Each structure stands twice: as structure tokens, then as C-alpha cells.
Amino acid sequence: MPGEVKISGKEVAKHNSRESCWIIVHDKVYDVTDFLDEHPGGSKIILKYAGKDATQEYDPIHPPDAITTHLPREKHLGKVEPDTAEKIEVKITDLEKLRLERVSRRPPLSEVLNLHDFEAIAKLVMPEKAWAYYSSAADDEITNRENHAAYHRVWFRPRILVDVTKTATALGKLGHPDGELNLTRAAAKHGVIQMIPTLASCSFDELVDAAQPNQVQFLQLYVNKDREVTKRIVQHAEKRGIKGLFITVDAPQLGRREKDMRMKFEAEDPSEVKKTGSDNVDRSQGAARAISSFIDPGLNWNDMDWFKSITNMPLILKGVQRWEDALKAYDLGLAGVVLSNHGGRQLDFARSGLEVLVEVVRELGKRRGLKFPNEKFQLFVDGGVRRATDVIKAVALGATAVGIGRPFLYAFSSYGQEGVEHALQILKDEFEMNLRLVGATSIKGITRDVVDCSNLSSHVVAVPGDRLYDTNYESMQTATLKEIKAKL
């Protein structure tokens, strides 16, 4: 502003009291004496800068035009003469030094995998005052957290067949040098059906060669973009005696698995880790996504006829997550479906196969008069099975069988083939005993009325805890052995 008055810092410094209070903001001088009691932040903080330059304190919490907007024009006194105002020495406190040291240790952006990460880092590197302002909420902050929790009570019903399940657990050699061969051999011994994965670390023929005569094996198929490749695989499998073809109607992308991605970073040479601002997020996404790029994203219902034309094996769709799609599969004459969300590795908040099972049994019963288990249209379930009681529950609700993946991987990763056999033995022991305990003498006896699943669809998320109340509540204590006690 031309012709603006120049004021010396010395002059400003005289007005350093409640009676006459001038401050400098962005090199301009303001008389805020009358404003002291109106200041929303209180007069005390202004008085601290009375007669001095307050810019540094002012900037982070006011819009630049706040003071010009709120202070009458006649209180805008003019410009301060350069380098004459008292500089308030910037004290870097010890806490601030620690904070700056933390800022220097921020991980590179490429290692920030989700929005939670930003919050975790911000909590460490933001000035405390700023963190307190941003992160605080009303009262006990119940609603603040409820906002997030509410999303957890909504679950998905994914529309099409989009699966990469781990029942046929890929990449077995990561854990044990003999890889999936352990499963083949142990399955033979215990009369369990093995599903051979497309993504096995042993080749298909190795696994079929390892099978005993009459050992039943299924093939889990990931459909290749090049249909000729797929055709060759399917017909080869049929020739080798595979008894069922599980078509994994996979989505074009595998899920992001952040533990896997994070591991990648740790394994890498830290000196080569990308710095902030990289645009190539995709290269750092772990083993799972690396191996899936040849899977066909264009697969759809129309392809089912083609499959029927190239093979006589029973066709089962793997990855169904809602009754509408199970019905469609039935109407197309397929042999069954696997209700699966891929071990939770794809879409978070997909429902469990078990919950979908109840929905499918109910709707296909109502609309097509089917009863389950049903030999003409079989329902398989996988995910989360750890106990024989889990198996019994699934069967009681209508499943033909369940798929179990990770537990066997863990067994052979730790103990090889013997581990898998022991795992199968445990399940068998548990199964026989629990079969009797529910009052059945064979699998036929596991009928719908032996289970109560009235709460199966309850996706309960507790109201966020009242931390203050809980902290104050002094837990009751049991009697203890005699000893000297002191309250600190």
C-alpha cells in the first residue's frame, strides 16, 4: 500500500502492556489493545507478544487475512521499519529437537501402504499442539470412533466369481523343499482329496505322479488369457485322471496383502529403497501379486459353455459369494460351487463361506426345491476351518465338504509330510469323537437340527470403549497368597 506509515521497532516496543498493546504480524503493526478481551484464544497469548513481532506464533493457526478482517482499519498502524523490531528468539526446546529427529526418520513414502500409516507417522512427527487439535474429538470420543466402526458393520456381497483361494495352496515350496508333494503323499495315506493348484511350486505332473492308484485329485484352474493354454491344461488333466475341475473365475487382480508387502521392504537393501514421491507403487507389492498377472480378467458366464465343450470333467465354480450366483451356476448345469472368499486374501469385508452357505441353501431350496447336501449340485466351503467341529457345522448346514489350506501348509512347513499326516490324524480323531458327541454314527447323521446357527449373520462391532470410565474402574481381585503389600 503506497504511502504507508513506517514505524520503528523501538516505538512498537513501548506498547507492551494491557493499556497499550501493539503487535507486529507480517511486518505490519497493529494496535490490538481493544481487541484483547475479544480474542477467542484469550488475551494472555497476545500479551506475550505485546510490543513484539508475533508472526511466528500467529501463522500456524490463523488465515493470513484473519487480523485484517477482524481488526478495524484504523487499528492498522502501518509498516514496521525493517530489522528494527525485537526478534523473539526462537527457542528450540528439547522436545522439539526430539521431534525434528523423528521427522528425519520418516520411512520413504513407498513404504506407506494405507491411510492408517499416515496417521501413525503423523502422530510421531507432528508438533504436539497440532496433533492434539487434529486428533481430538468430543467427550469420550465415542462417536469419533463409531464413525469408523459403523463401516465394519457393512459387509460385501460380491457379484461375480472372482476367486484365488488358498485351499489349493500355491507356492508350497516357500515353506518346505518338497512343497505340495507332502500334501499329495499325506492325502493318499488318509484318503483325503487333494486339489492341485495352478500356482503350485511343484509342477502338475510331479503331483499327479506322486499320487497312489485310485487317489482322487482335483485341479484348481486359473484361466489363462490365452485360452489355448487353458485348453491344453484342462485336457491334459482329464487324461491324467483328474476327477473334478474347479474353475477359479478370478478377478483381474489379487488383493493387496500388506503384511506381504511390508515384508518386501524389510528384505530389500535399505540403501536402494525408493525415496518419497515415487510413482511406481506397483513394483513393490510382494509375492502374491507378482505371480498372478497371467490370470484372465475377462472370464465370464459365457465361458462356461466353452468349458463344457472341451471336457467331460465335472465343473465347479470356485469363489461364489452370494446366492444369486450359485443359482446361476445351478441353472447353467454346473456340478457345484465353492463358497469362498479366498481366505480373506482378496476383498476385505467379504462374508465367510459359512454364512453364504446358509443363504445359498435357503434360496436354492426356495427357488429350485433343492435339498443339501446334494449330489447333483454340491456346495463346498473353505476358510477358517481349524477344528473338526467346524467341519461338522458346515456339513450340518448343507456343505458336501470343506476345504482346508493354510493349516496343512503350516504343518508341512514345520514338519514335512509327517506333519501333514499328523494334522490329518488330529482332524480325524476330533471328527470321530465329535461325530458321536453330537449323536451321529456317520456323516449322514449330521443333520440340520444338530446345530443352532441363529446368530450366524450377526456382525457385531462393539461400541467403542469408554476409556476414561474403564481406566477408573478398579478391577476386583481374587484372594491371593499372603504377602506384604504396599500401595505406592
Add this chain to the structure above:
Amino acid sequence: MPGEVKISGKEVAKHNSRESCWIIVHDKVYDVTDFLDEHPGGSKIILKYAGKDATQEYDPIHPPDAITTHLPREKHLGKVEPDTAEKIEVKITDLEKLRLERVSRRPPLSEVLNLHDFEAIAKLVMPEKAWAYYSSAADDEITNRENHAAYHRVWFRPRILVDVTKTATALGKLGHPDGELNLTRAAAKHGVIQMIPTLASCSFDELVDAAQPNQVQFLQLYVNKDREVTKRIVQHAEKRGIKGLFITVDAPQLGRREKDMRMKFEAEDPSEVKKTGSDNVDRSQGAARAISSFIDPGLNWNDMDWFKSITNMPLILKGVQRWEDALKAYDLGLAGVVLSNHGGRQLDFARSGLEVLVEVVRELGKRRGLKFPNEKFQLFVDGGVRRATDVIKAVALGATAVGIGRPFLYAFSSYGQEGVEHALQILKDEFEMNLRLVGATSIKGITRDVVDCSNLSSHVVAVPGDRLYDTNYESMQTATLKEIKAKL
């Protein structure tokens, strides 16, 4: 009582046995021999003071007239001669000394922010016996805690438009010197709409100047008590190309945010902290309340016409929390509402925007035949969004879009503009993948049937834990590596 008998302490001291037991209370002598076995607290405690002055023990747990009321008049023997009774030496135990030391360290009252605080302090400074008496409850203290938990199962449906949301996150510079400019620049790069807050730490024009040509920006408006100021802001915004006006029909007060308030105390010079008994609670309430005093508490439905008269921008109400008000907004011809509880920063136990969304879609469907998402009347939701799956859920339930605030603040506080871009890239990656995983090829495919929200309105608070039972229950253990174990 005139003519009352005087008894020497020496005489009293003779009656110090179960056979003849006198005690002194408030300088009066009582014969409690016959009362010993009736004393609710047992005879032992009385016998400890037989022949002596029991006042100090008596006072804290009896009403002054308890002994006169319960003891027959003839057992009131008279007054003790001054300074003749045996004084029981008051032993201050080590525990008591520690307690008194704790009393001396009580924080000033001004730092006590809520009733929980009193309890936390009382637990530390009360005599143990008193604390045990006050805080104890029946059996496992389930009902005691249920009393509080019951309140957590009641949630609010605030009636009018009372919002200061943080979607347009104010005070950005607290975290990063470039403040909201980071958001503007990153939003441009990723084609995301930015809502400019009234309370930004950068000025409105700075943020508009930073925008790219064709970059869409909205304005979040806090209505000033001085309507001319508001008019100027609105019309300036329209001129500068702002595409939507979000009227934050704010309540006269922002919520109390205790973390923020507590931070304030810590930052202050401890020698200046107010002592107990201050009456000026309001001055110590942190940044959030400080900046909001110019917001108009008188704003109401009638002002909507005035807004329509001063601008042609679409008008959206920000802070709606129940269907009744969404309906009113629709009937008044507004362009939409933001279902928001301000990031939980105002009214605790407000419901999440997501839950309100379902209620609004249902009621406006029923009463006005509307389907959502709806271009004529748009529903926005904010609060708690952290994942692209959250966005997909909101859209499936009828939202046009969601607002995200804090996560971006954390991103630019930690990494500046690059951080915001990375955050947007993460959301985009997640969104694209999850879009396909629910079986949709575009946002249009995110229909109501891909979500199951049957539990969304469940505000579950668990019955208080049975601490004794839980303590006793010995957790099962997994197999572990071989090592020498010893039970202590």
C-alpha cells in the same frame, strides 16, 4: 446441658474391658458395655478404645448424633474433665504419608476436565478405607458398571443443522507450512474435489489461485453473525468459480475436545497455571473453540431463502443427522445434504453418517419416491473413512460421494504435497481393485445388493466383564519350542 456430670479421664480409663467399657466421644462419656455385641461394626473396634477417647475413629463413619440416638439416655454418663483423658497418639503410617504426599500433588482444579478426572484423582488421594467403601459394589460389580454402559446404548438424533465438520479441514498450517495448498495441488493432480474451509490457515484466494483450470472446488461456509460478511464471501466465491456452497449450519458452540484442552495445560508455564476454584473455565479450552466464536448461533431454516437470493451456486447443508432434516432440505429445494457429525468432534453419541444415510435413503424413498444416488438431491457422507471399501459401502448405500479429512491432514503433515498424492494414489489403487472384486466395472455397478448392512444399526455394548472369572480362567497355550520351563 446445664448441670452435667464431670468425669475425670482417670476414672474413664478404669472402664477398659468387656466387663465395663466406657468411651469418650466429643468430650462426652458413654457406657457402651451392653452395646458391645450390638455394634454393627463389631465389638473389637470399640474395645480398642475402651477407657479412652474414640472421637477420632468415630467421626468419619458415624453421623454426630448416632451414639446419642442409639444409646439409652442413662448410658450418657456426662462430660469428661478437659485434658484429663488419655490421648491416643495418632500414628501416621508410611502408607498415610505416601497418601498425603499424593494429596499435595493434586493437579489444579482448572485441569480437571470431566467427572472421570475426579474419580481418577480421588482414587489416588482418598484414604484406602474410604475409597473401598465408595467404589465397591455388589458381587462381580456387573450392575455397577452396567449402569454406565446402558447410557452407551442410547444414541442421539440431533434435530437441527449444527455442524463444523473437518472434511474441509481447518487450520492446516499447524501441521505443514504450506497448509491446505498441499491439498489443492494434490487434488488437482488426482481429479479429486477439494472443499475449501472457512477456517483454513491459508486464505481463500491463495487456495483458489493454486487450483488448475477446470479443477472443481467447493466452499465450506461458516455463516458469520454479520450477514454482510457472509454475503461478500459467498458472492466472491461464486465469482471465483466455486462450484458448490456447503452451508455449515453450525451450532453456537464447538464441542469440548479434551485432548486438545489437556494439551493446552501442558504447554503453559506451570507457574502460571490457575489454582483451584477458578471461575473462568472458558479461557482454557484449546484451539478449536478459540477460532469459532464468530460463528452465528442464530442460523435457521428461514435463512435458506436468503441464501438462494444471493447466489446461484447449488446449496448443500452440511451436518444433517436425521431423516427429518434431510427431508426438509429436499422440500426447500436445496441441492443436497452432508450427513456428518463433524468427525465426532461435537456431540458425542451422535450416530455415524453412514448409519444416518440408510435411514435417509429409506425415508426419502418412502415419502418422496426418491432413489439414490440422485443427481437432483445428493447425499454426501463423511467421518471414519480409511479404506476404499469404506467408500464403496457408502456409495452402495446411496451416497454420491464421501468426504475425507483427517487422513489427508496426516499425510501432508508428515510428507507435504507428495504425501497427499500418495494417499490419493493408495485410495485409487484400493478402489480400482475392490471395484472389480465386488464385481463392478465402474462406480455404476456399485448397487445396493453388493452390500449386507443388516447389522449397521446395532450399537452393541458388551456386558461388563466378569473380572474374577476371567482372571481365574487359565488361557490355553499353543505348542512352543522346547525349553526349560519352571512354574514360579
Add this chain to the structure above:
Amino acid sequence: MPGEVKISGKEVAKHNSRESCWIIVHDKVYDVTDFLDEHPGGSKIILKYAGKDATQEYDPIHPPDAITTHLPREKHLGKVEPDTAEKIEVKITDLEKLRLERVSRRPPLSEVLNLHDFEAIAKLVMPEKAWAYYSSAADDEITNRENHAAYHRVWFRPRILVDVTKTATALGKLGHPDGELNLTRAAAKHGVIQMIPTLASCSFDELVDAAQPNQVQFLQLYVNKDREVTKRIVQHAEKRGIKGLFITVDAPQLGRREKDMRMKFEAEDPSEVKKTGSDNVDRSQGAARAISSFIDPGLNWNDMDWFKSITNMPLILKGVQRWEDALKAYDLGLAGVVLSNHGGRQLDFARSGLEVLVEVVRELGKRRGLKFPNEKFQLFVDGGVRRATDVIKAVALGATAVGIGRPFLYAFSSYGQEGVEHALQILKDEFEMNLRLVGATSIKGITRDVVDCSNLSSHVVAVPGDRLYDTNYESMQTATLKEIKAKL
């Protein structure tokens, strides 16, 4: 058995192998060679005692007649000659020594307050093998814990008026030398109604004297077995200007409060603590029970007429816990009820006053056409209130007012009168702000539609946790600052 064969220990000792295995139990010799493979516990444990005396090992896990019942008569070889059999030296292991030391430190029985206590002690003093046998259950022990949890989902609806609430908090001096006077003075300053307790540590007149002119005070009455005493109290109160009489229709016993009881033990001289087997449980039950013995257990509905005959004060029943009794009170012409479970200090698994409130409002609306809040028949609620939002919830659901007890006790125990005033100021601040945030300009505006209490009656107890699964699940982690990490 007369004529029984005697066998020397030396002879027995020869049969110490799988080929010929004799053992001695209770001085008798058995040939268990053929039984080795049938033994449910395996042959190994028997072979350990082959040729020796197995009594010590046998006794704790077999009924005395197990061996005679299971072993054919011809294998009962006869009696061992006294002192000839090899004694297996009893090795007391270090673990066993530690256990015996723990046994010696068992607390006296009088300090064992509940069945949980026995379990806690047993876990420490039982041999590990025995503890494992008793405490173990099937699989993940879900059902084992569910058995207990199921009880937590059943709540009481106590039939009559049986209350000793702490809203009028008794024994105030335990915490502060001025006791309830603090409450009187602070209540005066803030225009809050004080309810004077019968069990105050200050006398009634002291508290009335401390009141300001026009300060409203209520009297909480515990009805004495001697009705003349009660009459005198009531009429004195009316004369002194008390505005409402809250009749605590108390049960004959106060609840057991174990924290309080346990504190008692710690305070006592350990050398005088009663040893095991005492029959006088009652003497050690803390302050709460001590002061309540003069309360009349015979009080019943018929006494209401008598009360009406002795006073014109409005009569309110304190401690109602179900609609049936609220209805009865209304039909008897009383002025209201306090829905209260005495701060959870009496009957555990009583429901909260808030939950009962909804039931009472619904039923009295249906049966008598009443609307609440209602001046003719007022509903009060107490228990668990910590925030002004709690008050607003109660009022919205039909309460005239809420009672608050413990928080004020904690306030004056920590800070005296100033503390109480600060507590009241906090509540007032919170109340005013939240009143506006729910969209009300006065208490009249807090209507039923501002709350959603659809989950209020949900008494949810989570299914016991799957500890093995949870232990194995590796928690996800946020990004962290860069540092050298090592996996141990």
C-alpha cells in the same frame, strides 16, 4: 481275608518286566502282566513300578476298588510281607517344594469371599497334574466358558422396593472432614437440589443449617424398625422445610461389597486374623453392612398409607426396578419413583435405571395413558451418570431428573467444596453445549425423537475368545520410523 498268601518284597521285585509284571497296591500284590496293554493310562506308567510298591502313584487317580474290580481274582496274588518291598523313594522336586511353600501361605478361610477365590487359590496350591485335570475342557474351551457367560445374559427384575442408593451418598466424611456440607454449599451455589441421606456423616440439622434460604433439599429416608423414630425424623424434616421425602424401601440387607470387605482384612492386625473354619463370617463385612442394621426389613406397600397420614410432603419411592411396581406406586397416589439399583451395590445383575425407565414409560403410557416427563408422577433415575449427554438421554426418555452420587463424593474427597462446584460447573458447561448440539434451546426441547435407544435392552456377552486362534493371528502393523529391526 483269612489265609491270604504272604509274599516277600524280594520275590515281588523279580517280576519287574513286561514279561512278568507284579505291583504292590495297599500292601497287596497283583500280577498285572496281562493287563499292561489294557491299562487306559498306558503300560509305561505301570512298568515304572514293576516289582515295586505303586500305592503312592495309584491312590490319587483311582477309586480304591478299581484294581480289585478290573483285575481277575486269580491275579490277586496275596499280601506283601511288611517292610520287605522296595520303597520307591519319594522325590520332592523343586517345583513341589515351591508348591508346598505356597500351600503354607494360603490366606485364612475368612478372607475367602466367593467361589472365585477358591479357584484362584487352588490354581496356586494344587499339584499341577490335578489342576490340569480339573480345569481342562474340550477343544478351545469355548463351551466351558460359555457355561458361565450364559448366566450373564440373564438379568433380574427385582419385585419390591428394596433400595439403599448412594445418590444421597452416605458417610461423606470418610473422604473429607467437612463431609456432606460440601455438597450443601456447592448445591446452593449452582441451584442444584441436594438429597440429604439418612446415613450422612454430618447430622441432618447441620446440613439444613448450611443451606441458603430457598435452597431446595430432599430427604432420603431409611425407615427405622421403630416407627416412632421414623415419624419424628419425617415431621422434623417437614418442619425444617424439606421439599420431598424419598422413602428408601430398603431390603433387610445391604449387598455384599467384596472390595470393601477385602479392605477390612488388610487394615486389620494380621496376627489377629481369624484362622480357618470360623463360623462368624458376618463380623468381617466392612463399613457398608455395619451401618445398615437398623433398617426395617418389614416395610411394605401397606405402610404407604401411614406415611401419608404423618406428612404432607410429596412421597417418592426410591429403588423401583420394574414397571409393575412403578404402576403400583402411581395407583397408590405417590408423587413419583426413583428407578435405581443403588449404584449396583445391592443385587448384581439388576438392570440399569435407564433401561427400566423405558419399560416404565412404555407400560404406564399403555395402561394409564401417562406421558413423561410428568409433573403428577415423576420418574427419577440414578446410577452411572458421568456426562451431560447421559442426563440428556435420561430426560429424552422421560425422566424428570437424574441423581448423581459418587462423582460428587470423589470431587469433594479430592478438593472439598471447590471440587464439587467445579464438578457442577463442568456438568453445566457440557449440558448447555450439548443441549444446543441436539437442537434444543431448553430442557423442553429434549424430546423422545432426539434419541435412538433401540439397542438399550441388548445385554450382549461375547462368545468366549478363541485364545489359540487369537494368539496365532499376527497383528498387522503400521509404518514406523526407520530403525534397525531384528527378529529374535
Add this chain to the structure above:
Amino acid sequence: MPGEVKISGKEVAKHNSRESCWIIVHDKVYDVTDFLDEHPGGSKIILKYAGKDATQEYDPIHPPDAITTHLPREKHLGKVEPDTAEKIEVKITDLEKLRLERVSRRPPLSEVLNLHDFEAIAKLVMPEKAWAYYSSAADDEITNRENHAAYHRVWFRPRILVDVTKTATALGKLGHPDGELNLTRAAAKHGVIQMIPTLASCSFDELVDAAQPNQVQFLQLYVNKDREVTKRIVQHAEKRGIKGLFITVDAPQLGRREKDMRMKFEAEDPSEVKKTGSDNVDRSQGAARAISSFIDPGLNWNDMDWFKSITNMPLILKGVQRWEDALKAYDLGLAGVVLSNHGGRQLDFARSGLEVLVEVVRELGKRRGLKFPNEKFQLFVDGGVRRATDVIKAVALGATAVGIGRPFLYAFSSYGQEGVEHALQILKDEFEMNLRLVGATSIKGITRDVVDCSNLSSHVVAVPGDRLYDTNYESMQTATLKEIKAKL
């Protein structure tokens, strides 16, 4: 392949750059220059092996034929000359050494009791990369865990009478030398009915001899395969004055109790612990299974007539878990049933007796017009009882009485007979007080309307926690005593 080209390692080594990149896999040489950018795992990892042998890195994550399938035939250059290629030195990192050390410490397979165990071990012994790949899942891994949690919401309704309850707690001497005699004596003193277990560690006659005249004792019968044995026991019991015969219609197997089994291993000589691969799981299954092998698995409904023919004692079935079976028992003219799941020791996810009670009362009321408690057909409940309030709840819901087992075992294991008496005294005290507090003057007054069991059948499993969100949420804090605080 005959005539395949041989290439020297030296030649291969020249092609070590992005411009020309050859690698060796399984002794074959491939030109992957053009494939570098297509490699799903990125080019970096390939370039690390440019000109070298990549087999070791390739094997664990690719199927053997991956490279031959994906790389055009003309890029298969030929075989490398043996021992000429550069060997990449295998560096065993410190982390890897630690891992190998952990592998050496795996517990023998026989100690692996369930599938959880494999996972726990695998987490410790797998290479980190493999563990990350296997264990990771999508986003916040909610669905991953939900898969397991869904099973927890399905509960069993076992069909027949299959029980070994611990109400009559077997093997009492494990805890105390006098064993069940303590129970007999204490029961006499307190007028409580004792149920004598078949599997007691004291003999039947010892326990009957210890009874007082007129002391009521029941017999819990495990039916022996040899019916003559059973007949002898039953008729002997009737002669000795037993008042009720509780037929435990046991399943052929007791549940697996893993804590008990695990204890077994620890007690054994570590040098004798079976190594991996054992086939004899059954020998290591703890005390509980050892003692039950003589129980008849063939027992069925038809045996009831036989029981009626050999005794006049009232017959009660112990272990009923659904209304269908209670109804059958009633129709067969039995005297009652015990609703019990054996203290959770048999079938996990059996429902609690309390929950079954409500179902039984409802259905037998509807179908046979019965009201409960009912002298003609009595319902007993056991499992989980710890408080007198638990007893009152069961009685209010229709039970004649409840069974309590473990708590008494713990009492006499810790304190002998005095402990049991004290436990009974505690229950009695609690019972009397709570009886009055629910408004009853005797057990008759405990009617259905004093309880609210509307949530009894809710088997709630919380949605898996959002660990990232929860970690970031900064807990609120209460006021604390003044002290120097530093943020690290």
C-alpha cells in the same frame, strides 16, 4: 533334449546387463532380456542374477515349468557346461541362523495337539518371506479372521444322551487326600444333596458310610459294558439308601482336553518323548480319557425299560442338550433330566444348560402342558455356577436345582472339609441376601417374572478388531498427579 547346445559359464557371465541379460535355471541358459519388464516380480530381482545361476532364488516361488511356459522357445539357449557358471555364494544371514536354531527346537509331533499348534510353530520356523506370504490377507484382514469367527456363531444341539458331567466330580483325591469324603461331610452339615460319582477316588461305600442319618445322596451312574456290573451297582445303591439314580448316558469317548494332555508331556521324561511321526496318538491323552474306557458306548433309549425293571429309584437322565430328548425322557416316564454339557469337557460349542433350560421349558409347556419347576418331571442344570444369583436365575427359569462341581473341588483341594463348608456358607449367605433383594421371601417367590432373559440365546462374536485403526487411536487420559512429563 538331444543335441542341445552347451554354453560355458564364462559366456553366460558376459550377458549381465539390462541390454543383454542371460540367466541359468536348473543348468539351462535363458535369454530374458526382453522379458525383464514383463516379469511380475520386477526386473530388479532378475538383474541381480544376470549372467549367473538363479536356480536357488527361482525355485521356491515358481513352478518348475514357469520359465519354459512363459519364455518363447527361441530364448531357451541351451545347457550350461557343468561347473563353469559362477556360483552365487549362499550367505546365511544372522536371522537365518537364528531361524535354523529354532527349527532344531521344534517340539516332537506327538505334542502337537491341534491345527493351531502347527501355525504357532510355523510362525517360528518358516522363513520370514514365506510366513508373510502365507499368513497375509487383504486390507485390515477382517474377512480373514471373520472366516474363523463365523464358525463360533454356530452352536451344537447334540442329539442323544452323551454325558460325563463333573457335577459329581470324579477323581477328588488328586487335590486332597480325603477326596470326596470332604464333600460328603460338608454336604451333611449344610443340608445339601451330594451326588456320588462312579469315578470317585473314594469308593462308593466309603462315601455312603460317611453320610449322616437322613443325609440325601444321589448316585451318578456310568453304565458299564457289562450290564451285570451295572445291575449290581444300582441295586447295591438302592439298598444303601441312595435316593436318585442319575444315568449318564455317556458317549463312547470323553472329550479331548488339551490342557490335560499338554500337562502329561511336561511331566514325562523329556528323553523318552516320542520323536516326530508317531502313529500312536492315543497313549498320550491324559487322565480324563484313561479312566473312561469301560463306559458303554452302546447305551440307548431302549435301555430305559431295563433300568425300570431293576430298580425303584427315580431315574434321571444326565446330559440332555435339546428339548427333543427331554420330551422323550418325559414320555418314557422318567423322573427328570439334567441339562448339562459336562462342564464343557466333551463337545465344544455345546450350548449351556441354562440356555437349553429355556428351550425345554418352552417346548414341554407347549407340547405337554407342563409347568416348571415340576415335581413330576424335574429339570436340573449344571455348569458355570459361581454365584447365588446364578442359582436364582436357573430356578426362576424353571430348574428344580443346579449342580455345582469344580468350585467345591477347588475348595477342598485348597482347604479340605473346612473349605467346602466355607464355600457352602458363602453360597448360603449370598442366596439369602439375594433372595430378598429380588423381592422373594422363599424359593417359591423366585418366579419367571423376576428375570429378563431376552438375550440368553445371543451368541455374539465381535467382528475382528481393526488393529491398525485401534493402534492409531490415542487413548484419552484422566487427570494425573503433577509430575515432570516428557514425550519420548
